[in-house]
Structures are given as structure tokens and as C-alpha cells.
Amino acid sequence: MNILHSCKRAAELLSQSLDEPLDVVDSLRLRMHLSMCGNCRNVEEQLHMIHKVGAGMGTLDLCDEQLAPPVANGNPAN
Amino acid sequence: MQGLARPEWADLAPLAHNLSTSLSSCVRTRLLQRQTHRPRLQIGLFSAVDPLTVNPMSRLMQTIEQSVLPAPPATSEQSWRQLRQRLLRHARMMVFEPAQAEDLVQESLIAVLEKPDAHRGDSTLVTWGIAILKHKIADWYRSPHQQRRVWNQTEEAEPANESSDDLYDEQGSYKEAVPSWQQPEKHEAQRQMMSVMETCLKHLPAQTRRVFMMREWLGFETTEICERLSLSADNCRMVLHRARMGLRSCMTSHGHTTGIIQ
Numbered sequence: 001m002n003i004l005h006s007c008k009r010a011a012e013l014l015s016q017s018l019d020e021p022l023d024v025v026d027s028l029r030l031r032m033h034l035s036m037c038g039n040c041r042n043v044e045e046q047l048h049m050i051h052k053v054g055a056g057m058g059t060l061d062l063c064d065e066q067l068a069p070p071v072a073n074g075n076p077a078n
Numbered sequence: 079m080q081g082l083a084r085p086e087w088a089d090l091a092p093l094a095h096n097l098s099t100s101l102s103s104c105v106r107t108r109l110l111q112r113q114t115h116r117p118r119l120q121i122g123l124f125s126a127v128d129p130l131t132v133n134p135m136s137r138l139m140q141t142i143e144q145s146v147l148p149a150p151p152a153t154s155e156q157s158w159r160q161l162r163q164r165l166l167r168h169a170r171m172m173v174f175e176p177a178q179a180e181d182l183v184q185e186s187l188i189a190v191l192e193k194p195d196a197h198r199g200d201s202t203l204v205t206w207g208i209a210i211l212k213h214k215i216a217d218w219y220r221s222p223h224q225q226r227r228v229w230n231q232t233e234e235a236e237p238a239n240e241s242s243d244d245l246y247d248e249q250g251s252y253k254e255a256v257p258s259w260q261q262p263e264k265h266e267a268q269r270q271m272m273s274v275m276e277t278c279l280k281h282l283p284a285q286t287r288r289v290f291m292m293r294e295w296l297g298f299e300t301t302e303i304c305e306r307l308s309l310s311a312d313n314c315r316m317v318l319h320r321a322r323m324g325l326r327s328c329m330t331s332h333g334h335t336t337g338i339i340q
Binding site: 006007008009011012015016018019020038039040042043045046047049050051053054055056057058059 | 164165168205208209211246249250251252255257258259275276290291293297299300318319322323326330
């Protein structure tokens with residue numbers, strides 16, 4: 001077994017780490033992988049952002065809404 | 079204002095005054111709209127009815143309607159409708175039957191109107207409405223008979239997120255460089271990101287989306303989600319991972335990138 005995770009495995013662990021603590025070995029290997037892999041650091045940052053934005057969904061000011069540029073498929077009926 | 083002199087309403091007047099000052103402008107103007115639509119007429123109707131049969135809430139509303147002087151901004155009705163639409167949009171992402179989603183939204187809106195005192199401080203009407211809706215949906219999810227409707231095995235034959243396996247080569251490395259995202263520092267950028275995320279959520283398979291929303295939006299622990307949906311821990315992890323990576327790719331393709339590849 002390779003000492004480093006693949007990026008695919010790293011992504012799984014990144015997601016898992018948002019829900020539960022990783023075990024020591026996984027956590028260590030993940031950190032090593034991240035220290036060497038820019039792609040996975042970007043993914044990490046993005047998953048964290050999704051986590052953060054997800055919790056706050058719907059809470060930004062309604063009154064700003066009509067100023068928003070239309071988003072593709074933004075029809076509430078869909 | 080003369081209605082306030084009526085003995086049976088006099089005791090409500092101070093309360094109504096508090097309410098009318100603490101209600102957000104959205105709610106207040108909504109009430110004003112009602113007043114302009116059917117002003118004194120209803121007062122007459124209500125006094126014709128046995129006062130005991132009149133719901134205290136509607137009496138309160140009547141009092142508020144009378145004690146607030148009309149000067150409704152043009153957006154009032156619209157704000158209220160937007161709040162409703164917004165709640166409905168979220169409810170529909172989480173709940174199957176449109177009628178059920180409507181009910182939950184209706185209950186939330188009533189709660190918004192019933193407890194204006196709870197709506198204080200920094201929270202806007204929307205924030206508060208959403209918070210109430212979250213509770214209603216969470217309760218609904220926790221009600222025992224919901225389990226099978228949230229997750230059903232056959233539906234999971236939904237096509238797996240087709241892009242997730244194309245992302246990696248045989249070694250499990252990314253085939254293409256992952257672009258970084260802009261940090262949404264400004265309010266406007268955050269709001270935009272949220273709306274992109276909403277759009278992207280709609281592209282996820284329905285069940286995957288619900289599990290994601292249970293976890294991230296409602297804040298359920300994964301153990302509770304697995305248990306309620308009778309999923310194995312691995313299955314649960316996989317669904318959440320798939321949802322997150324699906325959202326990530328979708329949001330990237332919606333332009334949440336700096337264009338800088340690290």
C-alpha cells in the first residue's frame with residue numbers, strides 16, 4: 001500500500017472529516033497528502049465552503065433578492 | 079383608532095402597540111395591506127359575532143391593523159410573497175409532496191406572525207422564517223413514519239453522478255487541475271454563491287440531495303441520518319461524498335473560480 005492516499009481517497013476522507021473525526025492513521029496520511037497536493041487543497045477548501053454555505057442556506061437577506069442577477073435555472077418551481 | 083376604546087379590546091391595546099413596534103417592516107406592511115383591502119368592514123363583522131368565538135389572534139390582528147397608521151411602502155406585499163416563495167423553495171428541496179411542503183411553509187409563516195416578539199435583534203425576517211422552517215422540517219423528518227419516504231432503495235438506481243468517476247485517472251489522481259475558488263468576502267458574493275449552490279442542489283439526484291440537506295442544512299448527525307434511513311455508515315458516507323463532490327464540480331462550472339490553478 002502506498003504511503004500516500006490517492007486524490008480520490010483523499011476526497012472521500014475530506015468529506016468524511018466534515019462529519020466525524022478520522023482515525024489517527026487516516027488523518028496523518030491525509031495531511032501528508034494535502035501538504036503535497038495543490039489540487040486536493042483546493043478541493044478541501046471548496047468542501048469546507050460548501051459545508052459552511054450549506055448550513056446558512058436561505059438566510060441572506062430576502063430584500064436583496066430582486067437585485068440578484070438571474071441564475072440559470074433559478075425558477076423556484078423547479 | 080376609535081376601535082381601541084371598545085372595552086373588550088382595551089386590554090389588548092398595549093400589547094398590540096408593542097407588537098406593532100417590534101414587527102419587522104415586512105410583516106407590518108403586510109398588515110397594512112390587509113387594512114387597505116378590507117378596512118373597517120371587518121371590525122363591523124367581528125362585533126356582530128359573539129366575541130368569545132373570535133380567535134384571540136385575529137382580534138389581536140384587528141387591533142394591530144387599526145393601531146398602525148397606513149403608509150405602506152410599495153414592496154410590502156411583495157416582501158411577504160417573496161418570503162413565502164423562499165420558504166417554499168427550501169421546503170420543496172426537502173419534502174416530496176408539494177402539499178406537504180405547502181403545509182410546512184404555512185405553519186412556519188403562521189409562527190412568524192404569531193410570535194413577533196421572538197423576532198429580534200440582528201435576525202432579519204427571512205433568517206427567522208428560515209430558522210422556523212428548519213425546525214418544522216426537522217420535526218417532520220424525525221416523525222417515525224417518514225423514514226421510508228426519504229430513502230427508498232429502488233430510487234437509488236438513480237444514475238450516479240456521472241462526472242465523479244471521470245474526475246480521476248487510474249491512479250486516482252485528478253485528470254485535470256482543480257481550479258481554486260474565489261473567497262466570497264463581500265455580502266453580494268456570498269449571496270451569489272448561495273444561489274449558485276441552490277441551483278446546483280437541484281441537479282443532484284433527489285435522494286442524494288435530501289441526505290445532503292439533512293446533514294448540512296438541518297444539521298443532523300450522520301449517525302442519526304444512517305439510522306433513520308436504515309443506511310450503513312459506509313453508504314451514508316458515500317452518499318454525502320457524492321453530493322459534495324457533485325456540488326463542487328457544478329459550482330466550479332458555474333464560475334466560482336479565480337481561474338488560477340495552484
